[in-house]
Amino acid sequence: MNARALKRFFPGGRWAVIAVPFLWLLLFFAIPFLIVLKISFSRLAIAMPPYTPIVEYVDKALTLRLNLGNYVALFTDSQYVVAYLSSIRIAAVSTLLCLLIGYPMAYFIARMKPSTRNIALMAVVLPSWISFLLRVYAWVGILDANGILNRALMGLGVIDAPLRILYTPLAAYIGIVYCYLPFMVLPLYANLVKLDLRLLEAAYDLGAKPWQAFLRITLPLSRAGIVAGCMLVMIPAVGEFVIPEMLGGPDTLMIGRVLWGEFFNNRDWPAASAVAIVMLLLLMVPILVFNRYQQKEMEGRLT
């Protein structure tokens, strides 16, 4: 047996490198996902674990029983529909706010001198070094009726009575925008810093005023950065649980909280699983759109 044949039986280092993350994803993502999918088709039972099996072997008959009741409930019980829509709305509005705040930030960082640019980028990333939970908790201290913000505003005489911000949807928006802003700024920055400034000069030269050049050159050329930033903010924001739980009031209905409630308060694992599966499907839509867009961009480059 020569070396070549040996190689075929014992795949090389390239395989090992791919296999490790592949196995990791299989063990901790694909298999749990399949388990959740299975539970979502079962029935609630007072047992351990608290659901019925979907495959049974009784009297020499193998039966597969798929219970669609959990999914039917999602569409008939308005609580779920409202929660899904509300999650998507909150995530969409937060994404838009992140874009409106993040685009100018990324734009001006990209136009800075390289030395100051790194400091500015550092300032964007630095808060992420502190635990996410602590940063959200810090907002409680800021937005509280007795918090820093209210005391400062009252001290300055701007308001007489403390503003009620904490435990309202507004606080949830503030929290989400604050936490996810770096995910918007960084891809946008990476895109804008590559922009060839001579293209803008060419646009001026051809009669475009600076704002026209921005609309016709900078903005369309940064589309990939905008799409990437929006995906990075929107997708995790839809399923966000911690921020609406800690900052938003009871009326800040998000699907993450519904899921938590089903699982831990009602101990209804099948319903919780169905909620999770549908959320995943909902998130697949923008991801697929994004993929298609990227593919089109690639094809456009090749042909």
Next chain:
Amino acid sequence: MAAINERANGFPAEAGSERYLRIEGVRKEFDGFVAVDDVSLDIRKGEIFALLGGSGSGKSTLLRCLAGFERPTKGKIVLDGEVMNDLPPYERPINMMFQSYALFPHMTVEQNIAFGLKQDGLAKDAIRRRVGEMLEMVQLEKLAKRKPHQLSGGQQQRVALARSLAKGPKLLLLDEPMGALDKKLRSRMQLELVNIIETSGVTCVMVTHDQEEAMTMATRIALIDQGWIQQVGTPDEIYEQPGNRFAAGFIGSVNLVEATIDEDEPDYVTLRTPAFDAPIHIGHGITGFEGQQVSFALRPEKLGIGKAEPEQPHNKAHGTIEDIAYFGSHSVYHVRLPSGIKLMANFTNQQRWASEGMTWGDQVWLWWGDNDGVVLTS
């Protein structure tokens, strides 16, 4: 210097011609560094004018001042009677073809050419017609729907040219037009570009570091160094009558010899130089005085080379062939004189094979005519 700059600015000689673009005492400083130093130029309508210089000579800064990307620290830029200084680039009737073109990557060829027209708020029909004309002019009708990255370098250049001519500018600026092309394509595109520009009749200022490009394309050349205009003239004027040592050295290769004016007569001049045993004889008068230190410039192709001593009593030198560099169409002989000076002499290869087989180490004579060299006083 004063005498040369007066000639360089071209005021007395060009009195009758149209002064379409006037650059008057333009100076540009960056944090105390003077990039362009009191440059004055007059450019005629329909002319292709080249700013030729090395990197850091200030030629690009001057071009950017014309385009409006830089504001002159001092001086005036007047185009067709209108002062340009305070106009931003988007209000100037000037368009530029950028170095490496700066085509908009997200737009098709058509959209790139239409950009400026749309900006002017032209009607859709008018835009389509004008874009069609432009595409026809640069022969890219078939590629109208392509994106820039799907085009070759030469095609991209033509799109860039069409885009900068679409608005019918009063002045076209070319920034290193051939910089992004390989050498073979370059010579073809140079002539093609000139044809298109001449057809459109636009006045054109180009910037280049490539003397060959400037000579091929331009009607007149301004040689620029350290922010200063060294000489202005037609390509053959600059080559045949360099105004100073810089001009002589920058364009083509040259033999430069230090000399002293020995006799200064109205119709001839003789120079003495430690480099040659024989005196140098110039067949016309120059502005100078006896005893003045000057440089004598002699192009390698003006030198004759042979084994026999020429009969003339002057304009000759004797030496040893030290090197022969073969260039295909011609060879350059490097001849070391007893004084230590090395002279270059070109010899077309047709002559070379017909010659007596001069080779390394041979003793040879070099000679030249009375009007072949140039006396440089600065």
